[in-house]
Amino acid sequence: MPDIRTRQVNKGTIKSLDKVATSADRMRATYTKTKERTESMRESDDNSPASYATERISNAMDTGSRESISVSEKATRVLVSNAKVKIKERRISNGYSATAEASVKTAEETATIKTRGFANKRQMTRRISNAKATNATRQYANDMLVLTAEERMRKAAKEVAKETKNAVRVSAKAIKVAIASTESLVKAITAGGWITIIAIVVCCLFGAAFYMFGDESSGNYTPVSAQVEAYSAVIGEYADKYGIGEYAELIKAVMMQESGGKGKDPMQASESGYNKKYPRKPGSIRDPEYSISCGVQKVVASLKASKCKSPLDMSRIRLALQGYNFGNDYISWAIKRDGGYTVENALIFSDQQAKKHGWTFYGDKQYPAHVLRYYPYGSYNYGVGNGVITKVATQQLGNKGGHKFWSWYGFNGRVEWCACFVSWCANQCGYIKSGTITKFAAVQSGISWFKSKGQWQRPGYRPKSGDIIFFDWDGDNNADHVGIVKSCNGRTITTIEGNSGDICRRRTYTVGGAVIYGYGVPKY
Template identity: 45%
Template sequence: MADIKTKDVIKGTIKTLDRAAIATDRVKHAYVTTKDKAEQAVRTDESSGGEYASNKASAGLSAGTRRGIQTFDKVGRESTKTTIDNVKKTAEFTKEKVAKTKQNVENFKYKRAEQSLKRQSGKAPNQSIRTAKEVEKNIKQSVRSTGNKTIKRGIKAPAKTTRRYLKTAEKTSKTAIKTTEQSAKVVKNTAKTSVKATQRAARATKKAAETTARGVKAATKATIQAVKAIIASTKALITAIIAGGWVAVVIVVICVLLGAAVSLFGGGTENSGYTPVSQEVEAYTPTITKYAKQYGIPEYVELIKAVMMQESGGRGNDPMQAAEGAFNTRYPKQPNGIQDPDYSIQCGVQELKAALNSAGVKNPIDMENIKLALQGYNFGSGYITWAKKNYGGYSYANAVEFSTNQAKKLGWDSYGDTLYVSHVLRYYPYGRAFTSGGNQAIIEVALSQLGNKGGQSYWSWYGFNSRVEWCACFVSWCADQSGYIEQGIIPKYSLCSDGVNWFKKNKQWEDRNATPPTGAIIFFDWGNDGTIDHTGLVEKCENGKVYTVEGNSGDMCRQREYAVGSSVIYGYGIPAY
């Protein structure tokens, strides 16, 4: 029985030791398998996961952002490689430790077997089994605590690091894109602002250039006109000297000096009241000079040219429009009846000489009598006799009266040109220097209309088909009748505000406290609210009062008066007569 027990003990011990060996082999196999999988997982993560994620993240990014991601990726790769190296080192250490543990197990196995045989106890098999199990358990725990954890950390750490870098790269790229978009918007807005500023500057520059160009043009025109006036006066002087007569020479010298002064310092522009004659008229100067000398009025060459300019502009076969005069004996006495320019000038010079003699003109600067003579040239010699007898001379008002009477007598719609005097004198170099001026002429026109009701002749002239508030139409009509709209001295306006704006724009404006000159355009603001309600003409200003002529004052043309600085006065436009 004892032998049998001993055999059983030995048999059980052998079985127990075999199980320990098997457990050891299993642990070894598990370690090897785990190591291979770890290395494979690390290689897979290195070659595919990290690289793919890096490439994918950088696919749609800008060059700058991709460089950032590549930098992060490089750092991630280096970290992953370092981690793999650490894992490998740990695996080698674990392998050495397992081998050592295995050797210890082998030593322990034989030592315990030997001890068990010596003891010959019934408890030996169970104790050996428990011991083997504890060893196996310790080995598993050792492997788990050393290999598996390290391997897992080796696998998870690089992947986690790579994901962190990728998230940082993605966040950085989004921030970069957002910053780029914001920068683009700022640049776009800045560009728009710059374009607008450039456009405003361009418009301002263009406007300044246009203003400068207008100024240069006006200055050039003024200079040309001044030179022409001097040349014309000099020609008159030369003509007078050739014709003889020291009195005429002295008069013409005075005309030359004053005419030149007026041309150079009195404006010489289109607003000065003087307009040079056309080239067509200038071309007739030799013929005019010839007949002026022949008929004893050589000092009036410039006046004859001014008459021709008004009559025809130097065009046609009857440039002096002398067919209906008393000196035409060759051609029909009808408009444009003469068919020979030379003969027309011959007749016209004689006609003007007769008018000058009838009016009592003393010299080329006797403007009051020259006006009478000129209106007589247009109306006929009968006007001169009538005007002297009834009014002592010329006025616009009596010219209108005579024209009206003659038209009624003849059954015509109109008779002659009531504004013939002002029309001719704008072409006469001395007209501005030796006359009372256009400021008085426009007032004479306005005074001739006193008592006119309804204003139809003014608003219909302006172009309206039915009645409108016609105060501005009246002022414009008076300006047109005096020739000042054509010359650009007074604007044509039907709205009071348009008149104000024109004078302000041309820097010809005075406020209500000014003392206005005769011929100024007055504007009213009845409610003192900044709205321009009415307009008229200043007849005169004296003793602290402003006297006016106004259209549409109670639907009539009337004379009015106001205190200087009155609250109803808005201000004054001051024409450059």
């Protein structure tokens, strides 16, 4: 395409066009640098499993980056072409009618570019139908008519630049995550063999597609903080030293849960038996590297006690993680009792130890879930489930008077304790600490919290186990009772409620029944 002369056009327009014209070049440069970094991480043996997996990941990034660059280049070429036509028309015509006619055409083409060029297929499918796209195009044209020619061009150029910049940001972020994980993946593949290769490649391809095209709100994985990432080299060094180099990402997830990478003892290893340098009391370690050394040794011991086979052996990783938090006595106890980790046996062990030592609580009952949300290979498979809270609630059936619940909440005398009961059960599961469910004693406070989180459903909703059900007995549009959904078969809802006639008991209701006010739907 020949150069477009823009000397007679306003300087602001020139800058906009220049910015658009260079967007694709920036994307290409980003892609090239990323590819070079990935290439440099490959091992010399091209036939090794590690090299094979790295090649697959690199090829996937190549394809995605080229497609992103192609979209940007196409959009840029069309916009600049339209701008050239517009400039020419302004030079040969002083009549507003000609300018307006060209403006409509330019606006329609620009809007078409926006709907067809910038959104990927899945985004377009979710956001708009073909009919809505047509209406959007017409509306865009109408809006553009009221602007001057110079303003139209500047607005279109800025919109293309903005969309291109967003595309670059998303692509670069996804590629950066892939690069950061490559080294750990290579180690995991080497340790696990061809079965691990297949599993990891499938996980990576699925995860990449979900990250690029999925709904962020439905994802469970949360990247570790910048403070934790800053320790990557040290973590890798000690993981290699103690023979678990392939578990570096898991160690990062543990650090993220323990401290977020902050403080002098980021692995919270001061009370560990591997701490031989400082007093074994909370926060005594004053050297982050020493903390990592102690913490990694503790992870090693837990993985070995759990007989963990690979970074994808999620059932044994859960067992090891709960052992890291409770101590390895839990691991042998859980294996003997249930063959391994379960949410229920973690609750039982915690309660037993708290009673034995005379403490109010013992450890983190949901530690595996809390750690695995930061673990990229297990974030879609940590199996906490929404039935945990119902197990806790079931154990309280028959409790009369609710003293256990309202006194725990902090009341000195009896209150209407249905909400205290729900909060107590949530706390026993670790859901209040994790922010899954709020602590509330007033029914309306619970409703307001769920609504503020976008986790509210109307009375006609078909609930799931673990949902929080709210009732309006008087039909005055004011909720006055709350319970926990145990199950729903499509027609009948079974609940467990505290303060149902001053007793904790089971109740049943019809889906969509008149007394149901609505549901809080926690993201377990």
